[in-house]
Amino acid sequence: MIISDTHVKTKNHETLDKLDRFMDGQLSPGEAVMVRNHLARCESCAGEYQRRLQVRERLRQAVCSQDPSPYLHTRLSARLREHQRYSLGIHWRTQIAAVGCGTLG
């Protein structure tokens, strides 16, 4: 079968539009099969797909190379415990006040 240039360009364009959603696993199973079949036949789209995967991989590596300060976890745990103690203090003061009011009343 002879495929015209226009058809190839249109088909490529359609695949390019769907390539990001294919990469993100967000296409319907039917659409995913169509894109996968196209990638198996079309070298330029397959190359484009590989380059997009490469950008995503390099981005992940770069972002994950940035660690928080080793003290963040410690500081955070201390603040959470401080907040818990404060909340419990309020809770008990309220309870004692309620009991006191009940006794006096």
Next chain:
Amino acid sequence: MPRKATLESFEAEAMPHLNDIYRTAQRILRDSERADEVVQEVYLQAWKSYDRFEPGTNCKAWLYRILFHSVNHYRRKWFRFRLLSEHEEHLQENLAWTPPVPDRLTDKDILAALDAIPPDFRSVVLLVDVEEFAYKEVASILQIPIGTVMSRLSRGRKLLRRRLANVAKSYGIGRAAGED
């Protein structure tokens, strides 16, 4: 039977996501100290509302919802950011094809390219590409329609590719975006 919300159970559920939350905050705010401060506020808020968190649901997505709520609050306070409208960022659409990322590009180069993208686009790229959330989850985290998630992701990725191509060009590798 209702669950007993202890600090230990909160920490066991929420602390494994601390590094992810911090990295996203750092990339959105572009400032380590402020990211540190915001992350602590996120966890305190999460702990205060932990009794409303449904066990078995996605804890990471819940923390991210609180993160973006806090980030929006802080960036208004600190930066007086204009919230970018979809139409304000002029995009050349002539970079349909992705140039290869040269090995010589460092993590710092890639982060600089990402940081140069407007925050609304950067947020979606981070949530999908780095944190691997589904579009539906991103829509829920950012409280925006799923169509907006998809358009911001597409534009954000195009901007990132263009900036990476320009960095590569400055190293004498390949052609700058927009050159034909």
